[in-house]
Amino acid sequence: MTHAIGVDIGGTKIAAGLVSEAGELLKRESEPTPDDATKIPAIVADLSERLAGDDKIVGIGIGAAGFTSTDRTTVRFAPNISWVDEPLAEHVSALTDLPVIVENDANAAAWGEFSFGAGEDTDDLLLVTIGTGVGGGIVHHGQLYRGGFGVAAEIGHMRIVPDGIACGCGEHGCFEQYASGSALVRVARERVANGDRGTEALAALADGDPTRITGPALTDLAHGGDALSIELLAELGRWIGEGLAILASILDPRVIAIGGGVAAAGDLLLGPAVDAFETHLPARSHRPQAEVRLAALGNAAGIIGAADLARTEPV
């Protein structure tokens, strides 16, 4: 039996794991993302070596936030790392003597959930990750949908409000300005700053420092019964559900899995999301409906998926 290495390169952390053919995460290691991006290949190689130990490794799969090339060798552009057309697979392969593939991180996570998680029972999965931003990955008829240029499923940047909130991508009204953890926190802070009714608990949490209002802290307040925190999660859920209805009208998945840090809010988020999804799905009484569920693999989805892609598609 052979294992593969999965790597998830984010803006603050490089996480890696040893993954079995059955999608088990056997070991896990991480290092901070260095400021100097040229050091990343060596860090990935080092992590891989430590994880491999004496095991035979069939290849390394890397998920990276950003646009990756269609041949899975190169990071075209990454929003948080100063890479332009970085031939990452080649660099890591030279250091490790292993086959290496590079994939968008959300695509890798979608593949992980499809292969071993929330999408195991379907061939048509849409994974939506709700964290600081919003990411997505599409599996169609058992294949990863990567698009003509390898940059498909950038669902965080589909415009849902014309002339809406400005986004770092240069557009206005992008989905992630309404449906992300950052949006949740932004709205909560605005409400406190405006002294709106019902903000007592959130104001006490902030205690003069708005940065203390975070997604997890707000979710805790909601689980503890704070009415405004519950309402803000429900509002976030409604935006998510409305976006899912748009996506379903285009992509027609059988299962939609919601992952990312915000998924920790559970039913407080999922309930309103499903309600809004069903309300806004066009012609809903005449069509089969996707099932919306929480993702299963947590933040390991990207590692597990990347490792499996390395196995199934060695370069």
Add this chain to the structure above:
Amino acid sequence: MTHAIGVDIGGTKIAAGLVSEAGELLKRESEPTPDDATKIPAIVADLSERLAGDDKIVGIGIGAAGFTSTDRTTVRFAPNISWVDEPLAEHVSALTDLPVIVENDANAAAWGEFSFGAGEDTDDLLLVTIGTGVGGGIVHHGQLYRGGFGVAAEIGHMRIVPDGIACGCGEHGCFEQYASGSALVRVARERVANGDRGTEALAALADGDPTRITGPALTDLAHGGDALSIELLAELGRWIGEGLAILASILDPRVIAIGGGVAAAGDLLLGPAVDAFETHLPARSHRPQAEVRLAALGNAAGIIGAADLARTEPV
């Protein structure tokens, strides 16, 4: 050499053609769509027989407006024909003794353009048809993207304006309420009814009967230099372009082909559409961009595509 029959069932007309392996439309016939939907299989069989003559036919491909089943045998729901779960392939096959497949009409048209038209040079095509409504079909890596339930690419019903114009599908703000020929005509009639500045030519066209303001008539005025008609086509083009930017962020096609009756406006529509597409594409300076072009096969795309699907995927 063997031919196939392609059929395009619309709300007013059933059009059919004899199509060669090379995608040539050799003969063409049509009949009005009957009020009694149970007569449709016989009409399709009759048209097929007339078209076939003495030629050997490999199969019949039917494109129908509506939701079709994933196994390509059944029309689940059609907005303009009183079918619910109609086993159309079986009914036509029983009358013709030929293999029959049923596909969504826009999907069939996309396959036609991909195989023999505007998408011949790419593996990743999005066809957008702008007529009375807006339809779409996706080809990804050389395969038709049909979705998990066979109802993908219902792009006319993606919501682009929250709380927007009411749509017949039950939702508000659907793309086709802004980006279709019907939308163009509705806006033009509103402008005339309000007595807005610059409406002289359109008012003269209407001459008291607003139904005289049609898409083709307005396009003629625009080609003749009427400033408001040109502006209204440009406004339609901008909506189309904004929608294409949303679609590209999700689907990442290499080529976007614009078909349907409105395409007759040519550059008066395509220019503003391309401008808006490029302006609204997220992170556009960091990504390859799809090429937007006019479709090539006109209203034969559905017939040609359906015939080819029958050939390549006999049941």
Add this chain to the structure above:
Amino acid sequence: MTHAIGVDIGGTKIAAGLVSEAGELLKRESEPTPDDATKIPAIVADLSERLAGDDKIVGIGIGAAGFTSTDRTTVRFAPNISWVDEPLAEHVSALTDLPVIVENDANAAAWGEFSFGAGEDTDDLLLVTIGTGVGGGIVHHGQLYRGGFGVAAEIGHMRIVPDGIACGCGEHGCFEQYASGSALVRVARERVANGDRGTEALAALADGDPTRITGPALTDLAHGGDALSIELLAELGRWIGEGLAILASILDPRVIAIGGGVAAAGDLLLGPAVDAFETHLPARSHRPQAEVRLAALGNAAGIIGAADLARTEPV
């Protein structure tokens, strides 16, 4: 002591009353609005005579749905009655030998609420009437704000959603398409037609005939605890509150009174309206805030106000 006659001309009914100097509605009569608008002056005269009896009458005030002239003599345009520049005051005066003034119906109601109802304690009142449509009247520093052409406070037609729902006025996205009783009913019927979750009670009410879903019936369901009906009233309240925040940023009233049939929903509507108003008021922590309350005079506000205007401003 002298009395005045107040008249409220609507699309279906002409209501009139005998009103004391103290704003008491002493007697009330009504007649159906005739199809032939030329008969209206005679009906008004007849109603006035019956109401007056032996009392001395100081004048007749007429509130009419539509645009009225700045000199209070003429109905410029009425949406539901075929009047264009109808010199209504002159016609009624000729039949009654009394001074007559004509005012917009919502303006008259605002004057009534200001003089004897919800605005008695303030000099700066905004009345918002939420019925089939949305109307408004403004009192500023104790004076009716009538605008330069007499058509101010058409708040039902301020646009609150760009490219929104089409309105009979020719524009899109007008306030009354979201914040009226008609909007409430439309949304409820859409939800039932789509078979949305939670629609059991409303579907049972409709029992196959959507027209059975009316504002009062839905309000009854809500008072009985039906979750979706409560949510729909809250949604209506939120739209109302958001509109009030826009109006307050422009008009800066001290009191906002909500009248019209929908006000019967009471706190189920007012609570969410006030919450949304406060949340959306710009720079709210730095400004005094208008108090939002229910109107006090019910559907007599227009009669009482029109009568009082006739008294205070005889022509």
Add this chain to the structure above:
Amino acid sequence: MTHAIGVDIGGTKIAAGLVSEAGELLKRESEPTPDDATKIPAIVADLSERLAGDDKIVGIGIGAAGFTSTDRTTVRFAPNISWVDEPLAEHVSALTDLPVIVENDANAAAWGEFSFGAGEDTDDLLLVTIGTGVGGGIVHHGQLYRGGFGVAAEIGHMRIVPDGIACGCGEHGCFEQYASGSALVRVARERVANGDRGTEALAALADGDPTRITGPALTDLAHGGDALSIELLAELGRWIGEGLAILASILDPRVIAIGGGVAAAGDLLLGPAVDAFETHLPARSHRPQAEVRLAALGNAAGIIGAADLARTEPV
């Protein structure tokens, strides 16, 4: 003949003038706005003394950006100056021994335009100032409309796009995020940053430093024929016109004057603004229409108006 002093306190400059009874600006002086707001009364007193010379002065009128009290003595809140409930009139009066009134700066400017400028021929004026932000002032039947709390006509913060661009006031989608000089510049810089088609001239202007793209510079390019700059001014004009249509539905002015720095663009802005205003005015064919024109007094409107208010309403 007696003169009055008018003062305009902005975030960067305190401008003052000696103004005749006929509204002539006889002399003008200015000083930078100090960081320490407690020094402002002394600066105003000093400017007033220098301007007065040997002339008899009837009073001082001060226009200040921010919320002012209904009794015209106090600045409740100013966005750019650290004042909270500052008794400005009392402080300046103590130093000058003259009657002093304090009014919102845009209200003062509206009064100036009404008395001696673009509104001389009407009793019902709406002044809209388009500069860094958007301000407004309303004159109704020859009286300044100040609202119940003195904070009316904050038209820059009426919401025109639900869930729109975030505004410093805490709300989203405020008019000034779309219709101000800042909005113009923001859009232009976004277009250049995205490398959009047609940005050559603006990119050359920026020459790597986006802050070089300013309203005046862009206006110069437009006057020189740059197509994109002309289009961006037209887009700004359309937003302005759409906002004016909303305002007219509520306020019903006879004349709308557009002032502020952006007015320098003249017809390139005014033409599209008037077109959009007329297109979006509800029920436009049934109502008299306000005339939209450029303001007449330039940046002296506030000084002239404040001086006149001091004359006509001495405390």
